[in-house]
Amino acid sequence: MKQKTDLLQGTLDMLILRALVTGPMHGFAIMSRIHQTSESALQVEQGSLYPALYRMEAQGWIHAEWGLSENNRRAKYYALTEAGRRQLGVESENWNRMCRAINLVMDFPL
Amino acid sequence: MKQKTDLLQGTLDMLILRALVTGPMHGFAIMSRIHQTSESALQVEQGSLYPALYRMEAQGWIHAEWGLSENNRRAKYYALTEAGRRQLGVESENWNRMCRAINLVMDFPL
């Protein structure tokens, strides 16, 4: 049985980029942010998050820097780059297009 | 580079089930139907469609029967079962929940 918290594939990068628009955050905070703003409907697993952050840093969409968290623990802060901001635009548009297309099919008159 | 026609993973079964609500159809027709009703935004590949149809028949969501197409060619007609109709409800609800959740994150105030 699938978990209801499974993400739609292809949306994780977009969600992370979107979370970072408000400013640099560390991985753990990104996780909680997505969980909270989605009203607990979305739960990103750590095993998905960290590889994604790596991928995205390699792509140049985000930039990492070690720092200290609010709780005085070492944490890696990720910040959106210019390329990341552009990528967010692309993915966001793509998402809207897909959403619309699927809803066209779903709402097609019987 | 990803094709813009790539489907969001997890939505294919739902789209097929939805297409069949209007009545039994063969695979080829399901493909065109989805393409048309989505205004060409969605393009299901045959290599995705047929395995999906098999999966879904094994699950008991659809029932297949050989027949003749409008063009007088042999074609396998798929019909929605009762279980398939229920499944469509489940997946449709799930899709709406996910959509809403993602949009909550995307539209979160800065």
Next chain:
DNA sequence: TGCTTCACCTAGATAATCTAGGCAAACCCA
């Protein structure tokens, strides 16, 4: 001292979809 929470990391499994082929019959046209 020991438990819990925060925070990061990774290997391997899982599963959905796509790529890229192939087959056969019907129709059309020369």
Next chain:
DNA sequence: TGGGTTTGCCTAGATTATCTAGGTGAAGCA
């Protein structure tokens, strides 16, 4: 009659994203 195009079905293997299930270490608290 023969060849090309369209219709329609099928499959093996690659790709890729995400999850599962483990792990580490340091901070804070009792």
